[in-house]
Amino acid sequence: MKKHNFSAGPAILPQPVFEQAAEAVRDFNGMGLSLLEISHRSPQFTAVLDEAQVLVRDLLGLSDAYEVLFLQGGASSQFFMTAMNLLDEKGKGGYVDTGSWSAKAIKEAQAFGPVEVVASSKASNYNAIPKGYPIPDGLTYLHITTNNTIFGTQYKALPETATRLVADMSSDIFSKPVDTERFDLIYAGAQKNMGPAGVTLVIVRKDALGKVGRHIPTMLDYRTHIKKGSSFNTPPVFPIYVSMLTLRWVKANGGLKAMQARNEAKAKLMYEAIDSNPLFDGTVAAAEDRSVMNATFNLIEGREDLFAPFLELCEEAGCSGVKGHRSVGGFRASLYNAMDLESVQVLADVMHAFTEKYA
């Protein structure tokens, strides 16, 4: 029986994508070869890479000012690569600290130039997106984490500033339209809305590059990968292929506006289940900061003894990946693009049944 997969990442992808990807591992496009054994410079794979790039451009409405790269090393590598390529002693990187990933980005950037944390919600264990803080002039960029997978918060509007943004969009890219012209750089580990683990999307504005004087190893210089169309060395063929299939699915299902409507409907159902059941509490302070992608919730104070029984009920109903991250505790239901409203209804029903039994 296929599970309802609420995992935070690696995460659910569309079922037809799994079917097509499995077939490609057996035999790719009738070539008599597995996708895993063909050259990354074969016309069959370069067509995949090209289509993936065009789909990213098309879905996000990117102008020609931007390049699209498929790299390796995860968002964790982008924490230092962004600063290594964009920041030096003459500039200053602004950062908004909204969770564990923001904090890691700040730490890695500090080795490459001055860093100013312009706002942070750390004191409240990141249960909100900071708002109304002053943003100093003269920043090289302002770095944000648009969705905080662990803490269940999400920017619903971009910070108001003339400074270009750099953003970690790992967990909400392709979940809704974005005003990409506001950004110098967007990066995202694939393993939420885009594909399986093993490929990292980087979207970079060409005119932001080439401004720092330091030595950058060839593989860490975005210009290397721009020049070679993400094939300076062997790219992660299979993760890119599965990402391409997933983006095709997003497009065929109406693109980012349709994803947004779909995701908001699921989030509404999920948060209603949290709010209407007296045994549960959402962990995010303000409703407007609640993530559409990751709904975090907990048992009310004094009923923490029900942790295991609730997870057991989830398992019985075929809902997997509901356990929360250790930094927050409790539960987390991730509602990425590929998840159906029907699956969220199953979890909501479990919550109602649970409340009836234990409240």
Added chain:
Amino acid sequence: MKKHNFSAGPAILPQPVFEQAAEAVRDFNGMGLSLLEISHRSPQFTAVLDEAQVLVRDLLGLSDAYEVLFLQGGASSQFFMTAMNLLDEKGKGGYVDTGSWSAKAIKEAQAFGPVEVVASSKASNYNAIPKGYPIPDGLTYLHITTNNTIFGTQYKALPETATRLVADMSSDIFSKPVDTERFDLIYAGAQKNMGPAGVTLVIVRKDALGKVGRHIPTMLDYRTHIKKGSSFNTPPVFPIYVSMLTLRWVKANGGLKAMQARNEAKAKLMYEAIDSNPLFDGTVAAAEDRSVMNATFNLIEGREDLFAPFLELCEEAGCSGVKGHRSVGGFRASLYNAMDLESVQVLADVMHAFTEKYA
């Protein structure tokens, strides 16, 4: 019809591995979930990672002095990461230049400390492995590329030196036993004998680390990945799984001694076909340097007009990936572990038939 895949990389893997990998993309171990959508911290995937590590240790006979890491970024990232982690201004990295990949390793290392190229076969377009050169004392390490995929040469014996070696073994790791105690570090892109593109194996001697003073970004410091068992961030789940399956196959088929016997039999057949057919010449100067993994050959002078007809005949016989690299021209038959002797016989038969027709 399944092709005979002579591609240099990404390359042939065992057919049962493709079958199992395809099934895991549909449903992993009966979990009701695809391997692509499960958490990298789930017990099901950590078991994969553990088994992959144990298989590497077991097959190569690694002592406890070594750590086994599964990273991203390919051997191209290791060109700079090795030097960044091991070399500084107080030391000196020795390099043997045996081809394009060695040359790239030399270029990337130079940013991190003094580099001495102790021998090179560049003047002869890398058609041999240098021998009999003096190796200076006091090197921090001596870097070699054990098999040169492009030029079809391979070390049959390691350089005689008390200095520890650092080696790019991308294209011959797991093809034969290796005296691993001679090395401080071994790295290999997976996409030849180990698995699909998207994961890089690093084997590092613990006591070689921590000796350089520079700042190393967290993701580029081998110690990060040692400490976190290759799961500091999300590892490339699918490429690691397929690598584990491939290493299981290597073990089930007798381990590295059996692979060596199997590979040498294929190479013997292949080089006999090259040497016995008057239309073809091997491109490597000395027979003892000929690679067991990649047999490079060309049409004799004056018969270059037969290039397309030969490739056509190969295609008709179901032999793919036989076209040589542009740096050498001609043809290349890669004979990695997973290739059967029967497939090599098919190509040898094509060569004989071709000679009969055109000689």
